[in-house]
Amino acid sequence: MELYIFYGEEDFLREYNANKVIGECNLSNPSMNFVKLDDETISKLPDNCEQMPFCDEKKVILVKNSGLFASSKKVSPSVSEKVVEYLLNLPDYAIVVFNEESVDKRLSPYKKLSKVGKFEELKYRGTIDLANWICSGMKKCNAVIDIEDAKYLADSCGPSMSYLYSE
Numbered sequence: 001m002e003l004y005i006f007y008g009e010e011d012f013l014r015e016y017n018a019n020k021v022i023g024e025c026n027l028s029n030p031s032m033n034f035v036k037l038d039d040e041t042i043s044k045l046p047d048n049c050e051q052m053p054f055c056d057e058k059k060v061i062l063v064k065n066s067g068l069f070a071s072s073k074k075v076s077p078s079v080s081e082k083v084v085e086y087l088l089n090l091p092d093y094a095i096v097v098f099n100e101e102s103v104d105k106r107l108s109p110y111k112k113l114s115k116v117g118k119f120e121e122l123k124y125r126g127t128i129d130l131a132n133w134i135c136s137g138m139k140k141c142n143a144v145i146d147i148e149d150a151k152y153l154a155d156s157c158g159p160s161m162s163y164l165y166s167e
Contacts, residue, residue: 001090003117007069007100012161013122018099022060025095029055039067039074046086049094060095069103069110084109088116124159127151134164 004021006014027033032054037045045061053059067074068083075083090096103110103119110119125133131150138145145153157164 001092001116002095003087003090003098003113004096005069005098005100005103005113005117005119006122007098007103007119008122009101010122010124010159010161011101012165014099015162017120017122018062018097021095021097022062025056025058025060027056027058027060032056033059035059035061037061037063037066039065042066042068042075042083043079045083045096049086049091049096053093058093058095060097062097062099064099065101066098068098069100069107071104071107080109084112087113090116125161127154130154130159130161130164133161137165 004018006017008014022034033056035048037048042063045063048061049059051059068080087096103121105111105114113119128151131147131154134150134153135145135147138150153167154164157167
């Protein structure tokens with residue numbers, strides 16, 4: 001069973017980690033074996049998981065901002081309970097990746113699924129971490145930036161890696 005829940009304020013890292021897990025699956029037939037769900041379609045997760053992979057060993061389901069782990073009640077209690085119970089017995093061929101803005105650790109879905117899934121909180125990075133990330137990104141592009149300039153850029157643009165990446 002493979003269940004990943006990436007959550008937190010740093011949307012760049014949530015996207016990056018979700019795409020990394022999906023990419024490692026090397027799906028030869030993504031149109032048949034990759035499904036995207038959200039808060040309006042989360043109830044379809046069990047049905048999508050039950051469909052066997054076609055010409056691949058794995059089936060990947062990406063769920064973005066489902067509301068399953070939030071206290072905002074985007075998902076009805078009956079749907080939430082049904083999905084959580086299903087995820088506790090996920091088939092071996094299914095990989096489910098959640099990309100969530102927030103997770104309420106007091107709620108039942110978190111408590112139950114934290115025992116079987118891999119939860120990773122992704123927070124904003126500090127200025128020094130961001131400056132080092134900027135420098136390494138510039139190296140990959142065969143460019144150079146001074147660490148002090150990278151710190152200035154990080155301070156000027158704020159903590160969002162998505163925003164910094166677009167700069």
